[in-house]
Amino acid sequence: MASIAFKNVTKRFGDTTAVDNVSFEIADNEFFCFFGPPLSGKSTLLRLLLGLEVPDSGEIYIDGKAVTTLQASQRNIAMVFQNLALFPHMTALDNIRFPLVERKMSETHIRQKVEDVSAKLHIEHILHKLPAHLSGGERQRVAIARALVRDPVAYLMDDPISALDARLREETRVELKRIQRDAGKTLVYVTHDQEEAMSIADRMAILENGKIRQIGTPIDIYDRPVSKYVAGMLGSPAINFFQLDDTQASGIRLAGEGLIQLDAREVPANAVQVGLRPENLAIRPDGGAGDVATARISSVEPLGGFTVVTVAPQQSKSQTVYRALLRGQHQMEVGTEVTLGYQPDQLISFDQNGLAIG
């Protein structure tokens, strides 16, 4: 059991600031996810926590004890690397045994532990093989088994399942979540897949350029993003942004496009943009009243349970398109004129700096 805390941690590589004055706390037994685009500092955060990098400034705490200058081998954290980093000259079994052998555990203890973890991950039948003779999914499991076999204070995983195909990924992440809950350990997870982050994390942090932009539960961040950047990071299809321009007594029109006329009371005075999640953008085939603008369907993606409809505003000279996520199946023709609608309480307003209002 272990809580983890970073206090004002900064790490630079040459001129690049990989981690920029970051502070956060991860609770004991938490499934915590770092989510951000490539080079946003996710992996560096893990490496700092592991002790593979030393911060330029700031302190790192595990269970309240400062570990900032402690060697990697003394921190007792288990890690699954992004590229798995199996030892190619050892069989799967020797790979899994390695952490226990290095810690000079007794042979009976090692055998018991390896048996347990192989059963849990269903890899008993491949233990005699070299990594070269394993499939991608099997290597994955061996790497996870090597991390799970001992009793660390926390598990760290750096995008470990990105190489798997979609179905195996879904299975594995459910399993990871279960394993973490069973083990009752802190698990810090890095991913660039927003769906993965949202589906498994108890709490998550959104990163941008080495800074943490928001920390919270996935749903909290999804519903109440602090900025346009964060709002854009979560959700698929991505959130729609509407530019507001001329303010009128009766309401606010959307920029250049005459798309949706908003009631002024719905939008704060300093808002320059509003965001609307695709599932909250309504599309009606019949022509509507004057305050609801029309658009033309530019593509329809039937996904079975859902339909993604992309519309382009008619008057717009820009290439902007908006996407709506409709429940169920819909027969719609590309090129059809439709009207758009929304519920006022579903709008998220942003000021000129891209920060959320309210």
Added chain:
Amino acid sequence: MQRTFPFEIFRYGMILLALFIAMIPVAWMISMAFKPIPEWSALGDDLTWWPRQPTLDNFRFIFGQSTNDLIVELEKTAGRPILASLLASVIGTLIAMVAGTSAAYGLSRFNSGKNLPLALIQLRLFPPLAVMIPVMIMWTFLNLIDTWWGLALIYGIVTLPFSFWLMKTYFDEMPREIEEAALVEGCTRFRVFTRITLPMMAGPLASSALLVFILNWSDYLIALMLTTREWQTIPVYMASLSSSMTGQLYGAKAALGLIAAVPPVILGIAIQRHLVRGLTFGALKQ
């Protein structure tokens, strides 16, 4: 690609042709090693590919058991030069491999000595003779002339750039995460090196060592300049094989050449399985 029968014939034909051209000198050497004097010397009337009267005389001759009165007895047999070549090449290879591998690992992992690669390659920019003359003078002062250890030392030095460059490439290719995984799993730096890095590097080490050994083994120039009598190596000794009556002793040279080919061939076969296997195959995601 569709492999048709004519294509296959063409493919193997090309391979055989290349092999044939490459093997002509070797075949000639082997043939000559087993020919009696009249067949390889000017005494013979024509030259044939196949020895008409195969004999081991040439081998007996270089080991001091001359049976033919056409040639005066050798003042020195091949035993000592073979020993000299083995000692100097093996020890020289060890020196180059240990120093080169350590330097390559340090540079690849800890980025220390950034200018070392260029500094090492400088040795190779000069004509060998220009480098060797000062060495010869230095070795004279150090009493290293005509000693196998003096030769081993210079072999270690001149082949160091090769072992360094080769090993550095391999170390650079090895993903750092594999070593980091071992660190995280409780190893010290030294344990990581002995438990993970060295075993993973067995293949590259073996193939680099083979190359370095062959470079040392086939050296003529350095040995010619740094040895006089006692510790002549095989190539130097081979050049000296001549007689006043028959001129160059081609049969004896060929026999010695055949013997000289044995160690590299044995080493090559011994490490063959390492030569083809990829370095980190299977360690990473596909």
